[in-house]
Amino acid sequence: MTKNQFVVGHCTQAWVCVLLACIFSIQASAETSFDLVIANGRVIDPASSTDAMLHVGIIDNRIVAVSEIPLSGTETIDAKGKVVTAGFIDLHSHAQTQLGQQFQVRDGVTTALDLEAGAYPVAAVANNISDQALINFGASASYASMRAKVLSNTEQPYIFFAGKSFSFKDAAFTKQMDEAEIARTMRHVGLGIDQGGIGIGLLLDYLDDAVSDGELEALFTTTADRRAPLFIHIRRGIAGDPSGLIEVIELAKRTGASIHICHLSASAMGGIDNFLELVDEALVAGVDISAESYPYNAGSTSIGADVFNRDWKSIFGITYSDVQLAETGEFFTKARWDEVRAEDPGATIIHHYGREDWTQRAMVSSAMMIGSDAMPIFSKKIKSHPRAIGTFSRVLAEYVRGSKILSLSEALAKMSYLPAKRLEGVAPKFKRKGRIQPGADADIVIFDVDSIRDRATYDQPYSPSTGITAVIVNGQLVVSQGIIVPNVFPGRIVIGG
Numbered sequence: 001m002t003k004n005q006f007v008v009g010h011c012t013q014a015w016v017c018v019l020l021a022c023i024f025s026i027q028a029s030a031e032t033s034f035d036l037v038i039a040n041g042r043v044i045d046p047a048s049s050t051d052a053m054l055h056v057g058i059i060d061n062r063i064v065a066v067s068e069i070p071l072s073g074t075e076t077i078d079a080k081g082k083v084v085t086a087g088f089i090d091l092h093s094h095a096q097t098q099l100g101q102q103f104q105v106r107d108g109v110t111t112a113l114d115l116e117a118g119a120y121p122v123a124a125v126a127n128n129i130s131d132q133a134l135i136n137f138g139a140s141a142s143y144a145s146m147r148a149k150v151l152s153n154t155e156q157p158y159i160f161f162a163g164k165s166f167s168f169k170d171a172a173f174t175k176q177m178d179e180a181e182i183a184r185t186m187r188h189v190g191l192g193i194d195q196g197g198i199g200i201g202l203l204l205d206y207l208d209d210a211v212s213d214g215e216l217e218a219l220f221t222t223t224a225d226r227r228a229p230l231f232i233h234i235r236r237g238i239a240g241d242p243s244g245l246i247e248v249i250e251l252a253k254r255t256g257a258s259i260h261i262c263h264l265s266a267s268a269m270g271g272i273d274n275f276l277e278l279v280d281e282a283l284v285a286g287v288d289i290s291a292e293s294y295p296y297n298a299g300s301t302s303i304g305a306d307v308f309n310r311d312w313k314s315i316f317g318i319t320y321s322d323v324q325l326a327e328t329g330e331f332f333t334k335a336r337w338d339e340v341r342a343e344d345p346g347a348t349i350i351h352h353y354g355r356e357d358w359t360q361r362a363m364v365s366s367a368m369m370i371g372s373d374a375m376p377i378f379s380k381k382i383k384s385h386p387r388a389i390g391t392f393s394r395v396l397a398e399y400v401r402g403s404k405i406l407s408l409s410e411a412l413a414k415m416s417y418l419p420a421k422r423l424e425g426v427a428p429k430f431k432r433k434g435r436i437q438p439g440a441d442a443d444i445v446i447f448d449v450d451s452i453r454d455r456a457t458y459d460q461p462y463s464p465s466t467g468i469t470a471v472i473v474n475g476q477l478v479v480s481q482g483i484i485v486p487n488v489f490p491g492r493i494v495i496g497g
């Protein structure tokens with residue numbers, strides 16, 4: 001601890017804490033001029049159990065002081081009556097476009113990662129953001145893209161941007177590999193990690209028929225050796241069937257691989273209690289497993305996804321009229337479904353198959369983090385699932401302020417500290433994220449706990465969240481008084497290793 005680096009909230013003896021805070025605060029405020037000060041806010045840092053009225057001093061891109069005594073800076077934001085906490089880290093965002101970032105930042109997200117689908121080469125995740133990143137971003141190394149390279153020598157660096165050149169009928173998603181091909185793919189797995197992939201993204205359900213047991217065993221063994229987690233969309237069975245979850249837990253036990261279950265509640269459906277028990281049991285058995293869920297009861301994917309080649313009506317417990325074409329919002333008939341599937345297999349659909357009580361049971365699980373599963377956003381003319389726009393505000397509005405099934409600190413931990421902690425093994429840069437502490441990256445969200453709310457709906461998805469007054473990324477103010485600050489692009493790619 002230096003004179004400018006102090007934390008309130010770690011001390012077990014309250015008087016020592018106050019004394020130290022006073023001494024260091026006086027020195028800091030007297031001797032240091034900060035670039036930016038956030039004054040008078042209710043600072044919540046679940047990592048240190050801090051929840052108190054404090055002042056935050058930022059120099060360049062770092063938090064340098066968290067103080068009980070007022071600080072002075074070149075610029076000051078008065079956060080009186082507002083919560084000041086670490087910016088949200090979205091583990092699961094396919095909205096890797098400038099427009100996607102414009103909505104996610106107004107939902108409090110300061111780092112959005114595509115860890116489920118991933119990219120390969122990993123840097124390709126930046127292709128539609130270029131040098132205009134409002135928020136930090138990154139990706140796992142995409143296993144599907146590696147299969148495309150080995151099986152058809154095609155480059156599909158980021159499947160969400162491949163457009164018409166991409167199909168789930170491509171060899172990458174349909175063809176089984178021989179041993180030589182598996183060996184070549186495992187070399188790509190190593191390369192993807194060397195490139196800075198934050199683990200490996202495994203769309204296992206989309207590869208359902210293509211991946212043999214031998215290939216899966218090789219992948220789990222390779223990632224275990226490299227200590228790189230697998231971010232998995234597990235295979236789906238008939239509504240609530242846990243066999244897809246059991247499969248990856250057993251593989252993790254056998255190989256020592258780390259696993260993360262994407263959108264667990266969407267995969268679990270009515271089997272949610274069983275799924276959560278299986279995760280808890282795996283944790284007790286020493287498996288390195290984590291999970292994330294989003295706070296909506298409908299899912300979203302492409303109409304060409306592998307699951308729709310199977311008995312999808314039984315798998316989801318729905319029929320055509322429960323599914324919307326995202327672009328227009330229309331609900332399907334069988335004839336329209338067949339037509340769109342034949343003509344535009346990449347079209348995004350929204351399928352209404354979840355139930356609120358399933359979603360809520362996932363939210364309160366201590367093993368659960370919040371991840372949006374934001375779908376790509378290219379144009380406001382094409383509708384999308386509202387989860388890209390309102391996930392984080394919705395958790396705070398519905399489950400903290402509304403039903404009160406989560407405390408504010410619990411919810412914030414699921415949005416920033418726990419994701420950072422999950423990733424810091426594979427990407428040490430996350431040791432400085434997800435925290436409001438001296439030395440942490442200045443990725444910060446300031447919001448009004450009484451009014452924060454999602455406004456995005458299935459009909460009108462492009463309504464940004466309200467109640468978030470300011471967002472700071474790498475020390476730069478990117479949202480001020482709820483509005484995006486023009487011509488400021490402090491977001492950076494975050495890589496593993």
Ligand SMILES: [Zn+2]
Binds near residue numbers: 116233263
């Ligand atoms: Zn998925």
